Amino acid sequence: VSLTVGVDVGGTKIASGVVDEKGEVLARDEVPTPDPREDGADKAIATAIAGLVRGHRAEHQVGAVGIGAAGFVDKQRAVLMFAPNIAWRDEPLRDRVQARVDIPVVVENDANAAAWAEFRFGAGKDVDDLVLLTVGTGIGGGVVLDGELYRGAFGVAAEVGHLRIVPHGVLCGCGNRGCWEQYASGRALVRDARQLVTYEADGSEALAAACGGVPERLDGPTVTRLAQEGDPVCVGLVAEVGRWLGEGLASIAAVLDPAVTVVGGGVSAAGALLLDPMRAAFEAELTGRGYRPVLEIRLAEMGNDAGIVGAGDLARRSPRAS
Ligand SMILES: [Zn+2]
Secondary structure (H helix, E strand, C coil): CCCEEEEEECCCEEEEEEECCCCCEEEEEEEECCCCCCCCHHHHHHHHHHHHHHHHHCCCCCCEEEEEECCEECCCCCCEEEECCCCEEEECHHHHHHHHHCCCEEEEEHHHHHHHHHHHHCCCCCCCCEEEEEECCCEEEEEEECCEECCCCCCCCCCHHHCECCCCCCECCCCCECEHHHCCCHHHHHHHHHHHHHCCCCCCHHHHHHCCCCHHHCCHHHHHHHHHCCCHHHHHHHHHHHHHHHHHHHHHHHHHCCCEEEEECHHHHHCHHHHHHHHHHHHHHCCCCCCCCCCEEEECCCHHHHHHHHHHHHHHHCHHHC
């Protein structure tokens, strides 16, 4: 198998691409995600993916399909046991799509697929051990150990966003309190920014102006842009997210000892404004500091293609594709 199709199933769109052995995307296509609230949406999503695959096969010799989706994928890479955004429960996505396209299909967690893409072709291609942190609304995570994607015994590694970092902290959508992604994410950034506007905090004038005084209108990219323009309060908000990231990463490094941590996702657009405080907090909290090498924190390089490229490459390597 030299060419595969990689598919990235998101809450609003299904993106796909033809991926070659070097991780290049030769062709792309996308469709809106069928509304998961409608009856039969599970089948409609499989049909939509199959339609994308058929379109690519009309132009390219494709040998396998890799699908990345947010959620818990079982160890056999066949069933989405739980997908919060698409309301899938025990969805046999692999078999549904495979019945429609008649070439091998594998399913992977989207953050795992992105971690694999960064490891093979992106910011971690020079190392054997990496952790990817996709910092968007929440934190997605993927782990590559000794050159292999780490999936855990039941297939659901590595949900790093739900590492408990604050006892009895902020309530998380997962039902627990104090999860990492409630402090080190776009959601946290926006929550804090809105608070400052609501209470007309000292120095929050630029934030207030950006949303016309209506806190609910603020979003992550706006806070990041103001930080990049040098607004001191927004620089501080981004730095706070960076500090939480660094503290949590110190716990992860204590267990996994990766060579590189790759930071992607929307919040990573803040660049050094995020990564410098993250690095400082990490180095201050790392266990055994001063007596061990310190991992490198790097920005992701694969951008929005990470999911497609990672899923496509994992499909190529799957024993099912040979
Ligand atoms: Zn949680």
